[in-house]
Amino acid sequence: MADVVTSEASQFTQKVENRSARIGIIGMGYVGLPLALLFSEERFAVTGFDIDAKKVSSLNSGGSYIVRIPGTEIQAAQKHGFRATSDYSEIASVDAVIICVPTPLNEHHEPDLSYIRDTASAIAPHLREGQIVILESTTYPGTTEEVLIPILEEGNSRQLRVSRDAASKGFYVAFSPEREDPGNDTVARRDIPKVVGGVGSRALEMASSVYGSIFNRTVPVSTPAAAEMTKLLENIYRCVNIALVNELKQLCHRMDIDIFEVIDAAKTKPFGFQAFYPGPGLGGHCIPIDPFYLSWKAKQYDFRTKFIELAGEVNVAMPYYVVDKTVEALNEQSKAMKGAKILVLGLAYKKDVDDLRESPSLTIIELLKDRGAVVAYNDPYFPYVGRGRHYDLEMHGVSLDNLAQYDCVLIVTDHSDYDYQRIVADSKLVVDSRNATKGIRSEKIVRC
Ligand SMILES: NC(=O)c1ccc[n+]([C@@H]2O[C@H](COP(=O)([O-])OP(=O)(O)OC[C@H]3O[C@@H](n4cnc5c(N)ncnc54)[C@H](O)[C@@H]3O)[C@@H](O)[C@H]2O)c1
Known part of the structure; x- marks a missing residue:
């Protein structure tokens, strides 16, 4: 079994290297859209998912709704296969799913994880074996393990489980925080090191290979919780x-x-x-x-x-x-x-x-x-x-x-x-x- 899993991870890495891996990004906002464009620049075919029909239609007609992103960048990405959709069944066709949805506070000043929960519930029925799901939304340590994974496992009609070690098959999960500083052009996005924490070594390897294709440096940490806490330390500082x-x-x-x-x-x-x-x-x-x-x-x-x-x-x-x-x-x-x-x-x-x-x-x-x-x-x-x-x-x-x-x-x-x-x-x-x-x-x- 370990060999099968190893070859699954190395096949994934090969697909990333030869750019045949398909990337799905959920949430076409300030974080998700620029990320989609970075993957497109590297010639990956990217599908952007959003529940906002206006954003989907604007992107598909080559228009931008974020001032610092000109429409020409969307049109260039379209030439590499970029398109947007609200149809979650298309999750089945991508190899990596990256979640960039909001994480606000509710009226009691407590974490509102409803966007992450809704996204996980929408993805779960379409998950395939060997896919990797990466959460980028900023959140408290424990969210990936305690909130995301249970919903993905429970809502999954194929009864797939998260793969935690080299011997178990299933889908893979990681957390990697977005660290950009909007409006700050002193550091190119590619030069911001990408912190990654995987659930198990295969997930870490896969997430590092995806991000290694668009960022100049990846920084592996031991667990998703360590990656979640890294982002919070930076912002609390x-x-x-x-x-x-x-x-x-x-x-x-x-x-x-x-x-x-x-x-x-x-x-x-x-x-x-x-x-x-x-x-x-x-x-x-x-x-x-x-x-x-x-x-x-x-x-x-x-x-x-x-x-x-x-x-x-x-x-x-x-x-x-x-x-x-x-x-x-x-x-x-x-x-x-x-x-x-x-x-x-x-x-x-x-x-x-x-x-x-x-x-x-x-x-x-x-x-x-x-x-x-x-x-x-x-x-x-x-x-x-x-x-x-x-x-x-x-x-x-x-x-x-x-x-x-x-x-x-x-x-x-x-x-x-x-x-x-x-x-x-x-x-x-x-x-x-x-x-x-x-x-x-x-x-x-x-x-x-
Ligand atoms: N904006 C920043 O500078 C920044 C920097 C670092 C980290 N972050 C973190 O990144 C995350 C995303 O932030 P953002 O600024 O991109 O938010 P945003 O509001 O600009 O974009 C989020 C997008 O997700 C979409 N969405 C919501 N629920 C959805 C669902 N169920 N399915 C599909 N799409 C859905 C929304 O329609 C919206 O387009 C947050 O956790 C935030 O804290 C943001």
Whole structure:
């Protein structure tokens, strides 16, 4: 039996090497679509699965819905066989299934694994012997073993089981976290080492061979749980360090010290210090959410993750701090917040991305409105903002033509395309929560 399994894994590796392996990617979002395109660039035939019919139809007509991915890249991939579908029966025709579906928090701030569960239930009936299923969604340690595998085994009409060692046949399972930093072009995606944890040595070998074809380096770890925890450590490290500089920023303001000058000086140390920057609060699908996946899991072990909770507290308070600083800045101009006209500059959770998820700008707009301000916004990536999981704004963006009509321009996202010199020149008052006006000298600027 061991020989049969060995030859199955080596046949798979051969198919990867000669590019005849077919790749199925589930979830054509910010993670899944770029991954599909990377495989296509390497001449693999890729099928993208998504339950969103609009995304499927846009991809099949050669169009993109993510700003940084031009339609020409989708059309180039189509030439290598890329297509999208909502039909899960097509899972049977692929050799590797890679899951990139959302992992948000529910209304009680607990992990919402419904997307992973739904995906696993949809895949299970179509699983074949020898296929590998790899989970990429960020989640707590134990998800692959405790949630994904049981659903795949139970929903599988052929009664296939996960192969755990060299002697057992079945399907293979691994976890490999997505580690990209959207909007950060300093490291090519291929150069981000790919961490992989397999259920057994064959799964690790197969997953490493799939990813080895598109990434320059793979980093094997002993179990899926170790790979799941690696991703959380990385994001918790960011979350805690951002909270630290957010707290120090508030102290520096009281002490009349420029925190950005301090960070720039500290980062000249050639070892032992990595620069993190303060801002108006955390956003995005990862850093504000992922740490709480671990906090939740830790409770099952009767363990309190105090660093995570404290960092969460500091970061969640930042939009309130920005609004308080705006009240003070208006006050200095003998202007009350109630009735003040405020333009929020930038909605995206960070600069140069078309992603609004968990953005602090949404909380800031709501807080400003609650305090009676008349709020408008501008963001080149969002001409309109409607309803989302945690907001209901229904606003259209405005132009930057007549900035003098606002009592205050509040910089929340420092998009590169903005001309900050002109914005300061044309505005009555600028509150800058991102240090976007660094180097511009003007009494109109209040940095917070
Ligand atoms: N966006 C990032 O920068 C980033 C970085 C690292 C890790 N991650 C992680 O990657 C995962 C995916 O994130 P994302 O940003 O790509 O999310 P996304 O919302 O952009 O994309 C997810 C896609 O999955 C689809 N989907 C949902 N349920 C489905 C189902 N049952 N079957 C098929 N398709 C389904 C959705 O329609 C959507 O298109 C998350 O766990 C996230 O934490 C994201």
